Every structure is written in C-alpha cells, then in structure tokens.
Amino acid sequence: MSSLTKTLILAATLVTVSVQAADIKVGVAEALSGGAAQYGVPIRNGFQLAADEINAKGGINGNKIQLVIEDEQGKKEEAINVFKKLIFQDKVLMIFGPTLSNSMFAAGPVANASKTVAFGTSNTANGITDIGPYIFRNSVMESDVLPITVATAVKHYHIKKVAVMYGNDDAFTKSGYDVFKKVLADQNIPVTTTETYVKGDVDFKAQLTKIKAGNPDAIICSALAEEAANIMLQARSLGIKAPFIGGNGFNSPKLFEISKQAGDGTFVGSPWSNDNPSSANVNFVNAYKKKYNAEPNQFAAQGYDALYIAAAALKTVKLSGNLEADRQALRDALPKVTINGATGAFKFRPAVTKDGKPGGFDADQKPFIYILQNSKFNLFTGKN
Amino acid sequence: MEWLANFWATYSTLIYSIGVYALVALSIWLTLACGLLSLANAAFMGIGAYVSALLSLQAGWPFWAVLVAAGLAPAGVALIIGIPTLRLSGVYLAMATLAFGEVVRIIILNLEITGGPEGLNGIPQSTRGWHIVAILGLAVYGLARMRRSRTGRAFEAIREDEVAASLMGIDVKRHKLFAFVLGAVLAGVAGGLNAHATFFISPREYGFENAVDILTMVVFGGIGGLVGPMVGAGILTLLPELLRFLHEFRGIFNGLVLILVVLFLPKGIWEPRRIRALFGLGPKEG
C-alpha cells in the first residue's frame, strides 16, 4: 500500500515542480514494474535524490531540473514507446535509462536517430555504445573490473583451478560470464567445469555436486545477488568450502543479508561501495537513507552520479530554447565532464566501435576490490 | 499537422505492434477454426524473427526476400513436426505444442549464431506502416475467401465433429496439416515484421508467456470470425498503455478484465449481433 502513497507523493511533487517557469526537462525511463523493477526503482530514487539536491541549491544557472519519469517495464517495446513519448511529446532535453541492456539495444537507436542523448546508468553489456554517438553510460563494464578482481583473488588464495557457474538465459549474467571466460584464458587458469542455471531456478544442487567433484580452489560465479546467495548457501550445505569470486551482480547488500557466513571470503569488484569514505559518498548514503528509509545500492549511486554528470555538462551550456540546438549542445558538452561522485572519480572514454564509426561514451573508472568478511564488504588491502 | 507528426512519431511503434499481433492472432484463429488448439505459434513467430534477422544482418538479403524466408522457415518446421503431432487431440495437442515451443526457445538461447540470451541487435529498421497494412489486408482477404470455400467448410466440419467429417470423405489429416502450416507462415511473417521494427530480438519474447498471451488475444476478441482476433490483439496490446496511470497495479486490472470477459462475454468482445443490438438495429440473420 505504501508504494501507492509514494506514487501519489511523486505525482504531487512533479506537479509542483512543473509550475516553475524555466525548467530543464530530463526524461527518466526505468523499469518500475515487473521483474527488473528491483533495479529500476533504486535507480529512480537516485535520480530523484540528486534532482532534489540540485534544485534545493538553486538549480543549474538558475533553472530547475524537472524529471519526467516513465515506467518501461523492462520490456523492449515499452522502452521504445517510452523513449518516443519522451523525445517527441514531452520534448525532454535528454533521457536517462532504460534499465536493462536489452532495452537499450532496442530504444537506444531511437534516441540516436533523433539526435538526443540516451544515458544508461545500469547497462553493462558490450556493444551498448556502438549504437551511436548519442549513447552514454556511467555504468562500468565488466571487462574493466573482472581482470582485477580475478587477479587479486588468485594471488590471495593461491588459486590453481576454478569452477564456473552462471545464468545462461539472462543477458547480464551471460555477458558477465563471457568476460570471465576471457579473463581466465588470459590469466591461464584452468576451469574444472562450467555450469549454468536459468532465471527462476532455486535448486542448484545438481550443478554444485558436479562442481564439488572437480575440487576447485574457487568458484567463479556470474549471477544476480539473490541467486548468488542461494548458490552459496546450497554449496556450503553440500560441503563445498571453496571461496566465490563474483561479478557486478554481487554488488548488493542482499548478498550477505541472505548468505550470512556462507559468503565469507568472496571477492568482488565494484565501482561503488557503501563504505567508501569520500565525502560525496557519505553525503549520498546518508541522504538516501534519510529520504527512502532504505540502504542505497550501486544502482542508486550510479543514477545519482549520472544526474550530477549531466548537471555539470549543463552548467557549461547556454540554453537557447531551440530544442534541437540545445540537445546537440548538451551532447557536445557531456564528454568533457569529470566529477567526484558517490562512485568516486569519474570521466568518460570514447568507445571504439567494431566498424570504426564514431561510437558513444563509456565510463572510465577504477573499481574497488572488496572481500566479504563477517557478513560485510571490506575494502581489500592485501592485509585482510 | 505538427500535432499529428508528433503523435505518429510517438505511437508508431505501438501501432506497428497492434498490426503484428493482429497477424499472429489470425494465425491462431486459423488453427482454432480447424479445431486445433496449438500453442506453437509464439515459437513459429520466433523462428520467423530469427531467420529474417539473421538473413538481414549476415547475408544482407533485401527486405522482401527476408520476409518470404520468415514465412517459409517456420512452415518447413511446422510440416515436419505437424505430421506426428497432429494425431493428438485437445489438451494433449496444446501441451505437445507448448513443449515444442519451449524446446525452440531453449535452442535459440544456447546457440552462438542467435546471440544467446543477449539476442540480436542492430537489425535494420525496414518495416514500414504500409507493409503491415498490406500484409494484414492480404491475410484477411485470403482467409475470408477461404472461409467461404470448400476448404473453409471442411475446416468447420472437422471442428464440429472429426469422425463425421472423415465419414463425409474429408481428408482430415491433410486439412489439419494445411491449417497448421499456414498458421506457421502467418506467425513467421509477423515475427519478421516485428524484428525489423524494433532493432532487437531476444529469446524471451517467444516463450510460454507469449504463447499464452496470443491465445488470450483471440479468445478475448472472439473466435467466431476474423474481426474478433484482431480486435482482441488491438485491445490487449493497448491496454497496458491505457492503464499506465495505475502503475504497479495495472497487472491486477489486466487479469480482472480477462476473467470478466471470459465470464460475461462468452463469444468474446467482438460479437456483431450484440453490437447491432446495442445500437438498436435488432438481430439480423447471417
């Protein structure tokens, strides 16, 4: 029931904000219902928090930011519909989202063709920024994180051979697996067995029994946090003692809330952490907790930072009132932005496309490496 | 005029989807008209979508040739699985075709060439509004002609009573196979059109839920004629858009509408007799 009230409050705030004269309209297309809502909702919260903060400080060059929030349900057709609505009807300056990489592959070309920036905060798949020069993202690609995670864990545990487990019907976990596979080959680490599961599976014992038979030194796992936690619990109940190494999906407090001690010793790399002591992050974590009465996660942090990135670009742009010119000016200003946000120091890196055409812009950020100890992510310093 | 241009720019994808799903709904209607409850059409749509997308992306075929292939590929598959499967009746056929659909989805999921769960992206956007209108028009015209032909009457006889139909000298097997294969062609072409309208396809669009969705459109609209399935496809595609204001509760409303229609409008939403009565024109024969 509380979500209904939340919606009403949201509607009310939108109405009051839209009364302002010189508003900068920014579209937010995220999955707010359906299975992907567990990512879409925190992302939206991150945007709202950032917009409130920016507007409370007087907006950008005196103009308030107005978020036009739409639910794309995590479906590709809906993502296209919502993008078109935002671009052609609401006439927003740029769009954040959509939540899933799959939806970006469908909706991104719409934005690119109408020369409007589409800025993903949670799209980690390869090839997203190949769509075109109007596609941006601040989500760090797995290929930038996993080599460091794996190398750190291998050194720490003296790993000789690993087993691999991943979700093979999900674009996010499958592309994470593809990167792991390449990293393991590059670092010459033999794989005892590669096992898969599908979305909705809750029984992983058959695969884990097989993994146990190969007696690996660690289990590499490309899964979402809640699935991963269940995998860990079932692994321990089968008597498997090997530590886990995870990808981006592990980055959620859910992982240790559910797995308890079963997850101890897990290595994970992340662009963001609850405990990063930088002042930007402490501000973000406290403000988020106060506003939503919940722990923030990486998705909320990236949404929050994304709006600050856009705000930094908008500060350097003189808005003319001509929508096409303003969209183009924003597009040209964005790549130069650098900020120190909740996820640390951030800058863009031009994407290199397969066929040599100018692509969009990826995130250029250093990941933190964490080890899970006593049901908590601790920054790995080599002495843990 | 600017308003109209904006409206079209915003809603063209939605309108395309209605046309595509109307075509798929007709494909299921066709099998139902012959008394077959087949749930394989989502998979046929998927085969059409993947074959056409791959031919566009990798072989660079022209769009018309790609669409022809989108119809022929699932037809070939339907021919192969139809011969043994169509011996089953009623629920058992539904379940066998459902199982077939799942197997197709899992195969697409695990192949390299289909891009696995990440799907295929960057499909050229070749579908135009008039393509959909023309193909849908052609399908409606053809099916309407067929209904009044010998084949159409044979379908009706088989649906009413299979044994009696075969006693009357109708080749039941051959007619069933014809309906099944033709249904696969329609679904496959719809898949090809859809793939070339949305840049991107992935295996999850052609699974169990979609098979059930498509069937629901037909029953919702009414299986008595050709208009019902298309109306059903139109309404059920639009409904989530129209219910946007209900936010996370729109699923509940969606489900309730379905239950209420099944309970209170046994012949579906589109029932010419009832609609004429509504406008005071009174019942007419025919």
Added chain:
Amino acid sequence: MLPQQLLNALTLGSVYALFALGFTLMFGVLGVINLSHGAVFMVGSYAALFFVNHFHLPLWLALLSAMAISGCLGLLIDVLILKPLRARNAPHLIPMIATIGVAITLSSAAQGIFGAEIMRFPEGTIPTGEFTFGDVHVRAIEIGIVAISLAVMAILFTALRRTQVGRALRAIAESPKSAALLGINVEGLFRATAFIAGALGGAAGVLIGLDFNAITPLMGQPILHKGIAVIILGGMGDIRGSLIAGLFLGFAEVMSKAYLSSQMGDAVAFGMLFLILLVRPSGLFGRVLERKA
C-alpha cells in the same frame, strides 16, 4: 558424486510430484487445466511467511493456516469462476484462459503488496539440521519434503480407492452427468476438490519456499511449467502417475545436468514431454481420459 546426485534427484522429484498433485486432481475431477495453480502455490508461500512474521506462529501451524488460506482461494476460484463456466458448458479452453486471468491478477497483486524482491522466512524458522553420510549431505528440510510428499500421496491415493467419497470422485472423473444421476452431489464434490487442490498447492508452496528459501510473486511460473510436464507424463488426472512422473522428471533433469550439460536441463523436460506424447498420446502411465460430457 552419484549417491549425492540420486539424493538431489529424489528431493527435486518429490517437489515436482507434490506440486503436481493438486494440479492433477483438478484435472481429474473438474476436467480443468488450472493454470492458476502456480499462483495459488505462491499465495500459500506468502501466507505462511505472513503468519510467521506477524503472528509468530510455529512452523507447523503456519503451514496449516497457509493451507487453509490457499484452500479457500481454490474454493473461491471454483465458485466464482469455474462454476458459472460449467453451468453454461463452456469448451475446455475457456476455463483454462479464465485461470490465466486469475494467475495474472494474483501475481500482480502480490507484487503490488509485497514488492518484486525475494522474501525469506526469518532466521530460526527453518529446521537447520544436517546429516552427513560419508560424502553425502542431506538437510532435515529435504527429508521433511520427501516424507510429506509421499505421505500426502499415500493418504490421497487410499482415500480415492477405499472411501465412499473417493468412489464418488472416481465416478465423477468418468462422467459427471452419470454421477449426478446416481445421486452423487457433484457440485459439492467439485467444491471439496477445489479446496483440497488449493490446500495441496499451498502446502507445496510453503515447503518449497522453506527448502529454497526464496519467495517471489513469480515463483509459481517455472514450477507450473514443470507441473504441466509432470501431469501429462503421468497421465492427466492420475495420482499415482503424477508421483512416478514427478520423480522421473526430477531424475531426468538432475542426471542430464550431472552427466550431460546443465544448459540442457529444461530442454530435457520439454523435449521428453514432446517425444513421449508422440509415442504415447496419453502420457507415460495414462489412459486417454475422454470425458463423456
């Protein structure tokens, strides 16, 4: 590895059989493929979680309360939706579609109320006992699931064979019309069956929710697909068949993951279903149940 995999297969198979029980009962007696059974299963899970969280009931009492709730839900579905459809003699496709509507409504309602996130029983609710025999590990909850599945099935099976009600139900399964002529209270037994089937679905939801410790609005969907495979393999409406088929599917799935490839786990279930239907059009253990109106 093999003994552990056999044990894994046994628990997975029991889970499938337990779920399929209410599903197959609905088909056997009411002649309806009840596609809302997965949603009823999900409601049972949430109900037990609610009783444990808010009333701090012990687990067995929460299980019984959840069964009562999901049983009433099954009854409600029958009275409000299936009965009117029976009354107007709707073809078998129609009630199936109506139950799809029920499933959509229930899972959306659960998502609206509880959110899309995975929920869990609080710590300490689940029996944590664990046994180790050499290299084989088994948890108390798994033994519980296997035992309860077998017990429920045995009770149901004997009840159908030996009691007056059971004979009446079997008569209805053959032909509701002639059963009514024999003076059997057909509508009453339909309602009773809907209640029992709902309660069984709810029980399966609670046990599986406990075993895998993951309760979500859409948890009924994947198991519904497996349930369909099980009741078809077992011969629709056949209690004993669904036990055998449930175990069979569990074994096939685990063994194909263990010795072939885990990518093919689901393909095995459905591929097998497809092939078996081609060879034996009425399932592995079934006879064709053609309703005589």
